[in-house]
Amino acid sequence: MIPYGRQDINDDDVRAVIEVLRSDWLTQGPAVERFEQQVAAYCGARHAVALSNATAALHLACLAAGLGPGDLLWTSPNTFVASANCALYCGARPGFVDIDPATLNLDVDALEQRLRAARTNGQLPKLVVPVHFAGQSCDMARIAELAREYGFSVIEDAAHAIGARYQGAPVGGCRFSAMTVFSFHPVKIVTSGEGGMVLTNSDTLYRQLLLLRSHGITRAPEQLQGASDGPWYYEQQALGFNYRITDIQAALGASQMGRIDAFVARRQQLARRYDALLADLPLVLPHCHPDAESATHLYVVRLRLDRVKASQRQVFEALRARAIGVNLHYIPVHTQPYYRELGFAAGDFPQAEQYYREALTLPLFPGLSEAEQDQVVHALHEVLV
Numbered sequence: 001m002i003p004y005g006r007q008d009i010n011d012d013d014v015r016a017v018i019e020v021l022r023s024d025w026l027t028q029g030p031a032v033e034r035f036e037q038q039v040a041a042y043c044g045a046r047h048a049v050a051l052s053n054a055t056a057a058l059h060l061a062c063l064a065a066g067l068g069p070g071d072l073l074w075t076s077p078n079t080f081v082a083s084a085n086c087a088l089y090c091g092a093r094p095g096f097v098d099i100d101p102a103t104l105n106l107d108v109d110a111l112e113q114r115l116r117a118a119r120t121n122g123q124l125p126k127l128v129v130p131v132h133f134a135g136q137s138c139d140m141a142r143i144a145e146l147a148r149e150y151g152f153s154v155i156e157d158a159a160h161a162i163g164a165r166y167q168g169a170p171v172g173g174c175r176f177s178a179m180t181v182f183s184f185h186p187v188k189i190v191t192s193g194e195g196g197m198v199l200t201n202s203d204t205l206y207r208q209l210l211l212l213r214s215h216g217i218t219r220a221p222e223q224l225q226g227a228s229d230g231p232w233y234y235e236q237q238a239l240g241f242n243y244r245i246t247d248i249q250a251a252l253g254a255s256q257m258g259r260i261d262a263f264v265a266r267r268q269q270l271a272r273r274y275d276a277l278l279a280d281l282p283l284v285l286p287h288c289h290p291d292a293e294s295a296t297h298l299y300v301v302r303l304r305l306d307r308v309k310a311s312q313r314q315v316f317e318a319l320r321a322r323a324i325g326v327n328l329h330y331i332p333v334h335t336q337p338y339y340r341e342l343g344f345a346a347g348d349f350p351q352a353e354q355y356y357r358e359a360l361t362l363p364l365f366p367g368l369s370e371a372e373q374d375q376v377v378h379a380l381h382e383v384l385v
């Protein structure tokens with residue numbers, strides 16, 4: 001089976017991990033700091049906080065932004081459930097804004113309309129979490145304008161988008177947001193096994209994230225609220241968590257960061273090749289906004305169902321039967337049983353739902369060979385025409 005995504009691990013990565021295993025630190029040691037500094041420098045952000053995964057990173061980012069009971073968080077329905085669950089972890093209420101069918105990102109016109117309505121009924125969100133779907137940045141300049149006008153904070157869910165650029169600058173620099181979250185799960189652009197990171201330019205948010213990552217405990221003399229009892233002294237100042245990442249993982253992530261540009265370039269090259277080889281099939285191919293340079297985490301096509309002889313499910317199953325590991329990103333979050341329990345219903349976000357009925361994710365990862373890609377293309381020709 002050709003998978004839809006796969007990590008790329010080389011001998012340098014293996015050596016970096018072994019070096020940590022032979023060192024004094026297995027967790028929260030020098031490799032974590034190195035990884036953080038490397039990603040912050042790459043993205044042009046002041047601070048980075050590495051965490052056990054991006055779900056934990058979203059949770060802490062929401063807490064650091066002050067999200068709590070009674071507050072609202074809005075995100076895209078076309079995302080992984082974690083982008084909305086972080087609201088519920090904080091006791092806040094999640095809401096959604098439908099997608100733009102061209103970019104598959106949160107539709108900023110729809111966002112503006114909902115904000116206008118929300119202002120009149122006192123239901124404005126405290127946080128908006130734009131998701132850079134498939135690695136393409138949302139229209140952050142416009143979202144930041146709306147944030148100023150309507151008084152919400154922005155956390156970018158950039159789990160797909162490390163290595164992407166927006167208006168010429170790297171995603172993660174937080175020019176248009178309070179914080180940006182990355183994931184280092186093995187299917188993402190760069191991996192640490194499991195891992196996540198929050199980037200920010202705010203010293204206050206940075207301190208808060210550090211505190212919450214490790215039980216709400218600090219040892220920093222300048223941060224103590226009381227007098228120190230001695231060199232062993234620490235204070236718990238907030239209800240934090242154990243969301244630490246290990247040095248073993250951080251060393252892998254740092255080693256991978258050395259190849260990020262090559263990973264993204266290879267993904268983009270394969271995507272351009274798909275564009276050319278699939279042009280004559282009844283498919284809508286990915287569209288990239290001129291302001292965005294995608295990290296190309298996913299290559300998603302939409303079936304033109306009126307011109308395809310089979311149903312979406314038949315196409316999917318026929319490709320799997322031909323050992324092509326297609327996937328589907330995403331089931332609209334608001335249609336999940338847990339979200340229906342919260343009052344959401346099918347029909348609430350028609351663009352995301354229509355997209356879901358036509359979408360298909362094709363295999364794309366740096367190690368995909370052109371021969372394997374030809375196999376995918378050949379199978380699609382067989383199944384679709």
Ligand SMILES: *Cc1c(COP(=O)(O)O)cnc(C)c1O
Pocket residue numbers: 053054055056079080082083131157159160183184185195196
């Ligand atoms: C993968 C992913 C996450 C969660 O990342 P983990 O590191 O697995 O917790 C969150 N949001 C999006 C959009 C993702 O794709």
